């Protein structure tokens with residue numbers, strides 16, 4: 001049976017060159033602790049510095065502004081908690097959007113429970129945030145705006161650069177979750193006007209459990225989550241995950257090298273897929289029709305449960321996702337689709353196809369061939385369709 005992986009927003013396979021780089025730091029004499037003063041430590045410290053420079057170059061930042069973390073969730077938590085608590089004396093208002101990843105949304109809500117004043121801005125039917133809404137929400141107590149660069153469920157690219165400009169003019173700290181956009185569209189901290197920016201290794205053919213938090217020099221931000229050693233210049237306590245850092249830096253290097261050609265190729269495949277699926281009856285695209293990630297196609301199928309579609313596709317060797325959250329066995333409708341005004345019953349019929357480096361036109365043809373009978377069969381059985 002064919003085996004096709006269409007869930008690259010969920011995670012990606014580790015690139016062989018990344019695995020090779022990581023293996024180097026799991027074997028031989030490359031086990032040193034970068035905080036040690038002997039040769040073992042010094043040699044690794046130098047390598048970590050080179051990795052930091054590589055990541056900094058990719059983001060258009062200085063190497064001293066890069067902190068290695070355990071992934072996107074930690075970077076988001078560190079960014080938001082650090083900015084909020086460090087600036088409490090200036091104000092207590094935080095702005096975010098209704099379509100953020102839970103790593104941001106739940107962190108902001110936690111701060112709301114702790115006494116911060118939070119504004120969660122609505123989006124339109126494409127999951128797009130209005131810059132005017134952000135401007136209107138700002139008060140003289142606003143200390144942080146945290147907005148994602150591109151949405152993981154629907155692929156919409158948000159107007160982060162304009163929001164960054166607005167934040168800069170008002171001297172408000174701006175955090176960007178760039179976990180889904182990095183490697184697919186340009187991510188430059190100057191262009192985006194980001195003071196804080198999160199990346200994750202496993203979305204870019206790097207390792208799981210490795211990420212980056214960019215912290216602009218001069219930003220009023222202090223580490224408030226982990227208490228321990230002085231690693232990462234007091235910004236992230238704990239002995240560094242050396243194989244993870246080295247693998248992540250390699251993945252970043254490859255992502256930068258391949259981005260333009262690979263994104264152009266994926267746009268071609270994505271558009272063929274969108275064309276094929278939206279020509280079916282009662283199927284519509286979710287997210288913005290043009291301002292969307294090159295590899296991202298997401299849909300709503302009327303009268304069908306997304307989960308049933310996933311199981312049927314899996315039996316045909318195709319791994320996709322619904323893009324919605326599943327909590328303790330009971331399906332909650334996706335907060336992103338709900339925020340876009342999709343009724344809960346319809347939100348359950350979501351399907352997300354996210355393409356990656358090994359996908360070919362043949363995969364799209366095969367998918368379009370097998371999805372049609374699956375949809376027909378599920379609709380025939382559906383109690384939702386009379």
Ligand SMILES: Cc1ncc(COP(=O)(O)O)c(C=O)c1O
Pocket residue numbers: 009010070071072073074076101103148150151152177179180200201202209211
């Ligand atoms: C937009 C976004 N932010 C944050 C995360 C969390 O990243 P990690 O899995 O590295 O914790 C994800 C992962 O799906 C994501 O899509």
